[in-house]
Amino acid sequence: MTENQVTINGNPFPVQPDDTILDVARRNSIDIPTLCYLKGATPTGACRICVVEVENARNLLPACSTPAQAGMVIHTESPAVVTSRKMSIELLLASGNHNCAVRGSDETGSFTDFQLGVQAQDHSDRLCPAWGDCTLQDLAYRYQVSGEAFPATEVKYPLESVNPFIVRDFSRCILCGRCVQACNEVQVNNAINFGYRGKNSKIVAAGDRPLKDSDCVFCGECVQACPTGALMEKDARYRWRPWEAEKIRTTCSYCGVGCQLDLHVKDNTVFKVTGAEEIAPNYGSLCVKGRFGYKFINSPERLSSPMIKENGEFRKADWNEALDLVARRFAENRDSHGPDSMGVLTSARIANEDNYLAQKFTRAVLGTNNIDHCARL
Amino acid sequence: MTNTIADVEEADVILVTGSNTTENHPVISSFVKRAASLKDTKLILVDPRRIKLAEHADMWLRPNLGTDVAWINGLLHVILKEGLYDRDFVENRTQGFEALQEMIEKFTPDYVSEITGIPSRQIIEAARLYAGAENGAILYCMGITQHISGTDNVKSLANLAMVSGNLGRPGTGVNPLRGQNNVQGACDMGGLPNVFTGYQKVTDADTVGKMESAWNTTGLSDKAGLPVTEMIPRAHSGEIKALYVIGENPLVSDPDLNHAEESFSHLDFLVVQDIFMTETAQKADVVLPTTCFAERDGTFTNTERRVQRVRKAVHPPGAAREDWRIIAEISRRMGYPMDYKNASEIFDELASVTPSYAGLSYARIEREGLHWPCPKPEHPGTPILHAQAFPIGRGNLHAIDYIPPAEQVNDEYPLYLTTGRVLYQYHTGSMTRRTEGLNERAPESFVEISPADAEKYGLQEGDKIRIASRRGEIMARMTISDKAVDGTVFIPFHYAEAAANRLTNSALDPVSKIPEYKVCAVKLSRAA
Numbered sequence: 095m096t097e098n099q100v101t102i103n104g105n106p107f108p109v110q111p112d113d114t115i116l117d118v119a120r121r122n123s124i125d126i127p128t129l130c131y132l133k134g135a136t137p138t139g140a141c142r143i144c145v146v147e148v149e150n151a152r153n154l155l156p157a158c159s160t161p162a163q164a165g166m167v168i169h170t171e172s173p174a175v176v177t178s179r180k181m182s183i184e185l186l187l188a189s190g191n192h193n194c195a196v197r198g199s200d201e202t203g204s205f206t207d208f209q210l211g212v213q214a215q216d217h218s219d220r221l222c223p224a225w226g227d228c229t230l231q232d233l234a235y236r237y238q239v240s241g242e243a244f245p246a247t248e249v250k251y252p253l254e255s256v257n258p259f260i261v262r263d264f265s266r267c268i269l270c271g272r273c274v275q276a277c278n279e280v281q282v283n284n285a286i287n288f289g290y291r292g293k294n295s296k297i298v299a300a301g302d303r304p305l306k307d308s309d310c311v312f313c314g315e316c317v318q319a320c321p322t323g324a325l326m327e328k329d330a331r332y333r334w335r336p337w338e339a340e341k342i343r344t345t346c347s348y349c350g351v352g353c354q355l356d357l358h359v360k361d362n363t364v365f366k367v368t369g370a371e372e373i374a375p376n377y378g379s380l381c382v383k384g385r386f387g388y389k390f391i392n393s394p395e396r397l398s399s400p401m402i403k404e405n406g407e408f409r410k411a412d413w414n415e416a417l418d419l420v421a422r423r424f425a426e427n428r429d430s431h432g433p434d435s436m437g438v439l440t441s442a443r444i445a446n447e448d449n450y451l452a453q454k455f456t457r458a459v460l461g462t463n464n465i466d467h468c469a470r471l
Numbered sequence: 472m473t474n475t476i477a478d479v480e481e482a483d484v485i486l487v488t489g490s491n492t493t494e495n496h497p498v499i500s501s502f503v504k505r506a507a508s509l510k511d512t513k514l515i516l517v518d519p520r521r522i523k524l525a526e527h528a529d530m531w532l533r534p535n536l537g538t539d540v541a542w543i544n545g546l547l548h549v550i551l552k553e554g555l556y557d558r559d560f561v562e563n564r565t566q567g568f569e570a571l572q573e574m575i576e577k578f579t580p581d582y583v584s585e586i587t588g589i590p591s592r593q594i595i596e597a598a599r600l601y602a603g604a605e606n607g608a609i610l611y612c613m614g615i616t617q618h619i620s621g622t623d624n625v626k627s628l629a630n631l632a633m634v635s636g637n638l639g640r641p642g643t644g645v646n647p648l649r650g651q652n653n654v655q656g657a658c659d660m661g662g663l664p665n666v667f668t669g670y671q672k673v674t675d676a677d678t679v680g681k682m683e684s685a686w687n688t689t690g691l692s693d694k695a696g697l698p699v700t701e702m703i704p705r706a707h708s709g710e711i712k713a714l715y716v717i718g719e720n721p722l723v724s725d726p727d728l729n730h731a732e733e734s735f736s737h738l739d740f741l742v743v744q745d746i747f748m749t750e751t752a753q754k755a756d757v758v759l760p761t762t763c764f765a766e767r768d769g770t771f772t773n774t775e776r777r778v779q780r781v782r783k784a785v786h787p788p789g790a791a792r793e794d795w796r797i798i799a800e801i802s803r804r805m806g807y808p809m810d811y812k813n814a815s816e817i818f819d820e821l822a823s824v825t826p827s828y829a830g831l832s833y834a835r836i837e838r839e840g841l842h843w844p845c846p847k848p849e850h851p852g853t854p855i856l857h858a859q860a861f862p863i864g865r866g867n868l869h870a871i872d873y874i875p876p877a878e879q880v881n882d883e884y885p886l887y888l889t890t891g892r893v894l895y896q897y898h899t900g901s902m903t904r905r906t907e908g909l910n911e912r913a914p915e916s917f918v919e920i921s922p923a924d925a926e927k928y929g930l931q932e933g934d935k936i937r938i939a940s941r942r943g944e945i946m947a948r949m950t951i952s953d954k955a956v957d958g959t960v961f962i963p964f965h966y967a968e969a970a971a972n973r974l975t976n977s978a979l980d981p982v983s984k985i986p987e988y989k990v991c992a993v994k995l996s997r998a999a
Contacts, residue, residue, distance in 0.1 A: 258908030282504035342784035345771045347764035350649025351498045352773025357784040373839045375476045381497035390902040397760035398789025421804035423740045427713040437702040440662040441718030442651035445769030447817040448794035449660035458688045459807045463696030467662045469654045470985040471724045
């Protein structure tokens with residue numbers, strides 16, 4: 095074996111400077127599960143899901159924060175690794191209202207009793223709203239872990255929904271810290287952090303206030319980073335299931351950054367927006383307008399028919415009537431007052447294709463260069 | 472932008488000016504904040520308001536409104552005096568250095584301090600910090616451009632970058648942040664009075680001939696048209712008789728709105744094509760319903776010149792149609808057929824007549840957008856401009872003198888007003904004000920004033936205030952804030968019922984014809 099290689103599950107792989115074990119594995123399509131690891135932030139190794147066995151090391155090591163050193167012999171799914179992961183998952187499942195049906199019965203009673211307890215806290219008789227969109231659930235399934243190994247811990251903090259966008263359900267928070275990193279290391283809004291200690295730990299906004307009274311700017315980076323149902327879009331909660339929705343990749347229509355995002359659509363309605371994580375320019379980040387400012391699309395005030403004003407009042411018209419009128423008046427105006435008596439304001443809001451046709455129309459049909467848009471305004 | 476958004480994190484020094492980045496371009500602000508707070512990058516902020524970014528800045532310089540040429544020339548003065556400039560770059564890549572040297576001679580830190588109110592010590596330190604960096608990036612926005620000296624301000628920033636050799640590499644550049652999703656594309660597509668697509672001049676006979684043959688027509692006008700800020704006044708005087716407004720709401724966004732409203736009422740025929748019955752649409756003779764971004768296929772070009780796909784996700788309401796279909800239908804009825812099956816066909820045509828887009832197609836940008844110029848199908852796109860040379864050869868250094876804003880405070884109008892946006896609203900609010908959550912966060916207009924000014928004028932938080940300029944008056948609630956500096960108030964322009972643009976001055980930059988939204992004089996009084 096050459097000097098700058100590691101062995102993973104029996105195969106050699108080259109190591110680059112500053113690589114972690116996780117970096118080498120991901121680059122080579124070796125699946126090491128992660129939970130708290132957030133790309134772009136400092137790895138903490140807190141959740142211990144990504145532990146791997148490194149020969150001659152005393153303990154299992156977290157792949158996300160352990161530098162890959164030449165000569166390491168690494169096993170990613172050894173019996174010791176699997177046992178450790180199962181234990182980590184069992185503990186996480188016991189730490190709150192993870193009522194996604196992977197939990198069986200335990201000494202505290204039947205699943206029904208457990209579910210009734212959850213219902214009293216989250217005011218819903220349904221299963222966790224993140225069902226099917228939860229990394230913890232995926233891990234429980236992958237390692238066939240159910241929740242009864244440890245007694246359920248007490249839920250300490252009530253659900254917070256006093257803002258228009260984000261529901262914080264502390265009963266489903268596993269304190270992985272991804273939201274804290276998303277806020278402090280990705281968006282650098284510094285609005286939330288770990289608060290209190292030990293079994294009282296809680297993710298808090300400054301002074302443990304509701305988000306709406308904190309420095310939070312509702313970019314929703316934390317929601318996108320949350321691996322469980324602890325942080326959810328208010329609009330999507332209990333209304334959106336990943337497999338029911340179609341995801342359409344498009345470009346945000348607000349500022350000029352051009353964030354790439356996915357519109358989650360069900361029944362011709364956008365229910366949720368997420369940032370496209372793997373590509374420029376935004377690498378998953380969005381702002382409050384891009385993530386939560388989509389309701390105008392379905393506003394009842396949207397114009398749905400051409401309108402013609404008569405005696406100071408608008409009336410509905412069909413396309414033929416409206417377009418004939420516009421074409422006739424434009425032509426009359428052009429022919430009687432000259433092309434330069436007309437102007438077109440095209441738009442910084444519409445697409446390139448529309449703008450191209452607008453200027454072609456202005457120049458080739460109206461016969462003037464009087465075209466501009468609101469770039470300056 | 473000469474550079475990419477991601478490039479910002481590569482800079483050793485970032486100079487942000489006239490950009491309230493965290494509210495207007497929040498995602499770009501994350502790149503700036505990460506660099507400044509989590510890396511060794513130094514952040515210099517030059518802004519008259521104590522905006523959020525000031526918390527992340529190593530230096531915050533607070534200029535008086537409209538004094539940008541002065542502080543930039545002040546930085547240049549120090550850079551040249553102290554020999555901090557990039558001799559190689561100046562000698563090999565630029566022209567006009569001697570004239571610039573002569574001009575900036577008088578802009579000593581003390582002189583600049585008098586004009587701008589920035590302590591001379593800070594001018595010196597900022598100059599050393601920016602010019603001393605290996606890679607320095609400049610980010611700016613409408614706080615630089617929306618002045619009668621807007622063009623001068625931009626040229627001055629270009630002077631600063633060129634003299635320091637901060638162009639053509641990652642982490643450098645002169646980077647305007649575009650405020651709307653497709654400002655860049657609307658300009659690229661020739662939605663301007665003096666150019667066809669790709670900035671090909673309408674006054675150039677060869678270009679006119681090329682477009683005539685591509686469009687199968689004759690007699691295209693070779694006379695530059697009117698910019699919007701001259702079109703509207705000419706509606707007032709009767710020279711412009713018919714207007715076709717697509718996806719714009721000038722009756723909230725134009726300066727000196729009272730005058731703009733009168734101008735619109737003089738039109739013989741107004742067509743407005745939009746997704747909502749905007750303030751402008753209400754004045755129309757015909758309103759045509761169109762699609763929003765989620766209901767159509769197409770492309771937007773972002774602030775870093777990246778051409779990106781827009782895709783249809785939902786059906787439009789009722790009879791609403793894509794803008795291009797409506798335009799094509801009007802055109803056909805006027806005897807000029809425009810037969811396109813879909814947006815992709817239009818893109819192929821526009822690429823064929825636009826050298827900087829010639830190598831682009833929907834297939835190439837399917838997964839990730841590409842930066843123009845992209846002249847050939849095998850060209851990778853151009854993330855960083857001016858790496859080897861400027862398109863014009865040598866870059867022009869411009870000798871620019873300072874001129875004060877068009878309007879000054881006096882005894883009657885003792886406060887300056889500057890306008891802008893807030894995080895939760897967007898432009899004239901036609902979309903965001905119809906989105907409940909955003910409205911809950913920012914429901915109404917306000918006038919932001921410093922604690923000292925509030926005390927001086929005897930005003931309290933939450934007071935209903937009458938704000939008047941020489942052109943109009945509005946009412947808004949008082950917000951006392953540390954963001955404001957003494958002598959200057961701020962009002963967002965989103966709210967039609969308290970439209971800040973009833974107050975603003977329509978004085979224009981002589982070159983770009985941009986209005987001076989960022990400075991006018993006002994007076995405040997408590998409403999009865």
